[in-house]
Amino acid sequence: MSPQMETFISLDLPAMLAGTLAALACALLGNFLVLRRQAMMGDAISHAVLPGIVVGFLIAGSRSTWPIFLGAGVSALVTVMMISALRRVARVEAGAAMGVSFSIMFALGVLLIEQSTARGVDLDAGCVLYGQLEYINWYPPTDWGEFWSAGTLDLIPRQVVVLLGAVGVIALFVGVFFKELRITTFDPAHASAIGINSGLMGAVLMTLVAGATVAAFEAVGSILVIAMLITPPATARLLTDRYSTQILLSVGFAVVTGVLGYLVGAFLPSALGFEGMALNIAGTMTIVGVLMLIGAIFASPSHGVIARAVRRRRLARQIARDDILALLFRLEEIRPDHAMLDDQLREATGHTQARAALRELVSRGHVERTNKGLALRDSGRALARGVVRSHRLWESWLVDTLGLRADHVHQTAERLEHLRDAGRPIEPGEPGREFDPHDRPIPDRDDPETPRSGRE
Amino acid sequence: MSTLPSHERVSPRDLSARPEHSPDSPLSIHALTVAYQRKPVLWDVEFEAPGARLIAIVGPNGAGKSTLIKACLGLVAPAAGRVEFWGGPYRRSRIRVGYVPQRESVDWDFPVSALDVAAMGRYALIGWCRPVSRAHKRAAMDALEYVGMGELSKRQISQLSGGQQQRVFLARALAQDADLYFMDEPFAGVDAATERAIIEVLRSLRAKGKTVICVHHDLQTVPEYFDDVMLLNMRVVASGPVGDVFTRENLVATYGGRLTLLDEASEALARAARGGG
Numbered sequence A: 001m002s003p004q005m006e007t008f009i010s011l012d013l014p015a016m017l018a019g020t021l022a023a024l025a026c027a028l029l030g031n032f033l034v035l036r037r038q039a040m041m042g043d044a045i046s047h048a049v050l051p052g053i054v055v056g057f058l059i060a061g062s063r064s065t066w067p068i069f070l071g072a073g074v075s076a077l078v079t080v081m082m083i084s085a086l087r088r089v090a091r092v093e094a095g096a097a098m099g100v101s102f103s104i105m106f107a108l109g110v111l112l113i114e115q116s117t118a119r120g121v122d123l124d125a126g127c128v129l130y131g132q133l134e135y136i137n138w139y140p141p142t143d144w145g146e147f148w149s150a151g152t153l154d155l156i157p158r159q160v161v162v163l164l165g166a167v168g169v170i171a172l173f174v175g176v177f178f179k180e181l182r183i184t185t186f187d188p189a190h191a192s193a194i195g196i197n198s199g200l201m202g203a204v205l206m207t208l209v210a211g212a213t214v215a216a217f218e219a220v221g222s223i224l225v226i227a228m229l230i231t232p233p234a235t236a237r238l239l240t241d242r243y244s245t246q247i248l249l250s251v252g253f254a255v256v257t258g259v260l261g262y263l264v265g266a267f268l269p270s271a272l273g274f275e276g277m278a279l280n281i282a283g284t285m286t287i288v289g290v291l292m293l294i295g296a297i298f299a300s301p302s303h304g305v306i307a308r309a310v311r312r313r314r315l316a317r318q319i320a321r322d323d324i325l326a327l328l329f330r331l332e333e334i335r336p337d338h339a340m341l342d343d344q345l346r347e348a349t350g351h352t353q354a355r356a357a358l359r360e361l362v363s364r365g366h367v368e369r370t371n372k373g374l375a376l377r378d379s380g381r382a383l384a385r386g387v388v389r390s391h392r393l394w395e396s397w398l399v400d401t402l403g404l405r406a407d408h409v410h411q412t413a414e415r416l417e418h419l420r421d422a423g424r425p426i427e428p429g430e431p432g433r434e435f436d437p438h439d440r441p442i443p444d445r446d447d448p449e450t451p452r453s454g455r456e
Numbered sequence B: 001m002s003t004l005p006s007h008e009r010v011s012p013r014d015l016s017a018r019p020e021h022s023p024d025s026p027l028s029i030h031a032l033t034v035a036y037q038r039k040p041v042l043w044d045v046e047f048e049a050p051g052a053r054l055i056a057i058v059g060p061n062g063a064g065k066s067t068l069i070k071a072c073l074g075l076v077a078p079a080a081g082r083v084e085f086w087g088g089p090y091r092r093s094r095i096r097v098g099y100v101p102q103r104e105s106v107d108w109d110f111p112v113s114a115l116d117v118a119a120m121g122r123y124a125l126i127g128w129c130r131p132v133s134r135a136h137k138r139a140a141m142d143a144l145e146y147v148g149m150g151e152l153s154k155r156q157i158s159q160l161s162g163g164q165q166q167r168v169f170l171a172r173a174l175a176q177d178a179d180l181y182f183m184d185e186p187f188a189g190v191d192a193a194t195e196r197a198i199i200e201v202l203r204s205l206r207a208k209g210k211t212v213i214c215v216h217h218d219l220q221t222v223p224e225y226f227d228d229v230m231l232l233n234m235r236v237v238a239s240g241p242v243g244d245v246f247t248r249e250n251l252v253a254t255y256g257g258r259l260t261l262l263d264e265a266s267e268a269l270a271r272a273a274r275g276g277g
Helices: A003-035 A039-048 A050-060 A065-090 A096-118 A125-130 A150-154 A158-176 A178-186 A188-193 A198-239 A243-271 A280-300 A305-334 A342-351 A354-362 A380-401 A410-418 B066-073 B090-096 B115-127 B134-146 B162-175 B192-207 B219-225 B248-255 B259-275
Strands: A367-369 A374-376 B027-036 B038-048 B054-058 B081-084 B097-100 B178-185 B212-213 B227-231 B235-241
Touching: A003 A039, A003 A158, A003 A178, A003 A198, A003 A243, A003 A280, A039 A050, A039 A065, A039 A096, A039 A198, A039 B054, A050 A065, A050 A096, A050 A125, A050 A198, A065 A096, A065 A198, A096 A125, A158 A178, A158 A198, A178 A188, A178 A198, A178 B115, A188 A198, A188 A367, A188 B097, A198 A243, A198 A280, A243 A280, A280 A305, A305 A342, A305 A354, A305 A367, A305 A374, A305 A380, A342 A354, A354 A367, A374 A380, A380 A410, B027 B066, B038 B227, B038 B235, B054 B066, B054 B192, B054 B219, B066 B178, B066 B212, B090 B097, B090 B115, B097 B162, B115 B134, B115 B162, B134 B162, B162 B178, B162 B192, B192 B212, B219 B259, B227 B248, B235 B248
Parallel strands: B054 B212, B054 B227, B097 B178, B178 B212
Antiparallel strands: A367 A374, B027 B038, B027 B081, B227 B235
């Protein structure tokens, strides 16, 4: 094995694994926080466990797992009780009660860390707040045949074992209670009514969030846990409208966050020529996660900014096309020998999309440029007839059915004529009249002959 | 206790002569009192639902209509009194009781399809931790088709109109195949077609011997849609067949001086009388 490979396996691999597992544990549970609109609760819990972690550490005198989990659990419980006491007794609004409670707990944690550092205990604020992935290492056996021997397994970093356990428990919970989590998250009242206790489910969920927070804190620090809880599920939410896909995607994004975040932090500076410069891994992981979220905000096919802009533009283009066709059609009706010039037409429709819409109509062969100006071709005339028919039918309907005055209906019909169902203009029932309220003929839907068309 | 209205003024009733609850009755509520903090929301509610009837719960805003349903379903703890379903506690009859909450009570952006929501009506039958089998999906699909939503079963629920969302909720309750249904304002904010579809569903449920209890806001349609009515304003002002208790007097006692509503209702009463109903 090459020396680089050995370094990678003993230093980089365990750290990358720990970071990825932390992201996985948080992301799985984060789905339910995001769907319950309780992302803030994740923030509160991840901060509130800090004093418990420190006290557990001080009592046990080492970084062994159980005292820390116990301390964090007590901390979380105290915070939950504080929040509910503030709400019930002092009538403080929920968000404010949460904010006050977790900041008090967090402040308490910071003070405790300071005191313990002063007494020479090995626990510094940096590793609790930002994590210390860089210090996790593993020395694999030189002979891989001994991999499963007890001595070798003992050398696997404790953080990795704890995180593996956390991911296992959480994945089991999400898998087994898949359907129960869905119903209690979507409609807690209905769930409770049919015997699936939403309150209990929520309490178990929050307990697991506290557990995941503690398991992840050594790897990414207690501040950045919130990013792990929220960004992968929020990214997934933008890309799917299915519950199971949501959870699978969040798992995928968590893995990418962990692996890519580590690689960027560990190798990007030297790859760019900044030898000796070190990036905080937890920081790069968070940035990778947030960049994915930003990417999804823009590029999501259904919820994304780009997709929405495209849809809006497409609609604006369709409206401009309709208006141009209808204008040319009406011109044919009253002045068959007269054609319109580009500029006149653009001015008349007044759309920002008019130029592009006209270009489209010409290239599709609906409109042609003659030496007199713009003119409808047969296919364009058929489309135009549909729009004008819809407009005049709507005007008739507004007057006949709603009883509006004839001089009040044009603006409304101008908007309604653009409504489409399966590509055809929507029409309000049978006209029952041949002329619209302004005495203009309502064109037949399929008549190839334009009324009074004398162009040829 | 001066904040509470005197018992006699609103509904003169001999306390010793309360009817015995029969075990056949799908729902009997006995001396139910519910309070949030110290303010009573429901006070000494006494009610027995007959079988195979459409029953409206009517009353002004804040009268405790939704709370009454929630207290029956164990979602709100009562301060006193008891609720029995077929002579037993709710937990023994869960599967036989369906619930349609107010449409606004859930997040319609939730990533599930109409079919997923309808299938939730089967969860009580499926049991904990088991996946939704194909047979249960089929039953959910049947319920969707029954309310005219078969074609939209794969749609994500935020892509549905308000009326379609209400139909999905109805399908979820139907999929459970319960014997007693509680519906919290199923007609609120729906289009005319959905309103007709819902009332058709309710009538066919009644024809199958099921009982439906609806919180209802539109006084005008009470005589047309419902057999029985409970007039509620923290306490039961009157309850019984619409023809007997849906009177101007009782409505005045329920709504106080809100005359516009009362005029609408008396118009509806007059129309129902003319129609021979």
